[in-house]
Amino acid sequence: MSAWPGEEYRHPSKGVWNWSLREPLARWLEEEGGSVAGLRVLDIGCGIKPYFPYFSSALDYVGVDLAGNPVADVVGSIEELPLDDASFDLVLCLQVLEHCQDPARAVAEMHRVVKPGGRVLAATHGTYVYHPSPVDYWRWTHTGLDRLFNTNAEWESVTVRPGAGTTACLGLLVATYVDLLFHYAHADGVGKVVNRGVNGLAAAIDRRSRKLSEPVPGSLTTNFHLTAVRAG
Numbered sequence: 001m002s003a004w005p006g007e008e009y010r011h012p013s014k015g016v017w018n019w020s021l022r023e024p025l026a027r028w029l030e031e032e033g034g035s036v037a038g039l040r041v042l043d044i045g046c047g048i049k050p051y052f053p054y055f056s057s058a059l060d061y062v063g064v065d066l067a068g069n070p071v072a073d074v075v076g077s078i079e080e081l082p083l084d085d086a087s088f089d090l091v092l093c094l095q096v097l098e099h100c101q102d103p104a105r106a107v108a109e110m111h112r113v114v115k116p117g118g119r120v121l122a123a124t125h126g127t128y129v130y131h132p133s134p135v136d137y138w139r140w141t142h143t144g145l146d147r148l149f150n151t152n153a154e155w156e157s158v159t160v161r162p163g164a165g166t167t168a169c170l171g172l173l174v175a176t177y178v179d180l181l182f183h184y185a186h187a188d189g190v191g192k193v194v195n196r197g198v199n200g201l202a203a204a205i206d207r208r209s210r211k212l213s214e215p216v217p218g219s220l221t222t223n224f225h226l227t228a229v230r231a232g
Helices: 019-035 103-113 142-150 166-184 188-208
Strands: 040-044 060-065 088-094 114-125 155-162 223-230
Touching: 019 088, 019 114, 019 166, 019 188, 019 223, 088 103, 103 114, 103 142, 103 223, 142 155, 142 223, 166 188
Parallel strands: 040 060, 040 088, 088 114
Antiparallel strands: 114 223, 155 223
16 A cells, blocks of 8 residues: 555655654554454544554554544544444554643543453653644653553553654754754755764664663653553
8 A cells, every 4th residue: 555645654764853753653553553454443633544554454444533634534532532432442542642632531532432352552752842733732751651541541451662762862852953954944855864864873872772762760752652451
């Protein structure tokens, strides 16, 4: 499905400023998509459904988003999903929690619509630039996300992992402003070359030290990947 929209999300160029977020997220979802044959998948805040090709073997793939998205199959918010209880095997919530009005209610709703034994895959920010779309409210630590999920629904397990390490996070922040600087200088191509080096070096440094990729005191994480399994 190479013609499906969103190739820049699934295989981002290393010269893109947020490559350190997009690349690990895409590889995580690609791996998760290998086991959805015959399952019903819900994509909350689906946008253009960029990751649908990874889940194309699913029995059903339903996108829900706010009014105004012509790609969405269902119009609704994460805090009030117009969907039946226990109606999906897998729920995707990708870069949505930081924008929602009520994260606690969002977690409760995701728990409601996923089947017992089903899973929620969520991705959201730790350290990231302010980016209203149309609003931007929240940032988390791994312990904060664990608490958010476990205090608002009953899960069999909740696992939170960094998408990338501390150096990658620092690299993303540097790349953000490199991109802006060269954009204003009308030299976007040069900015992408610089950021290819920034992102590549940051990833290489993180690979050399496991501690840099763990959520330890003093660490920085751009994006967290969370898996929550609903109690059966």
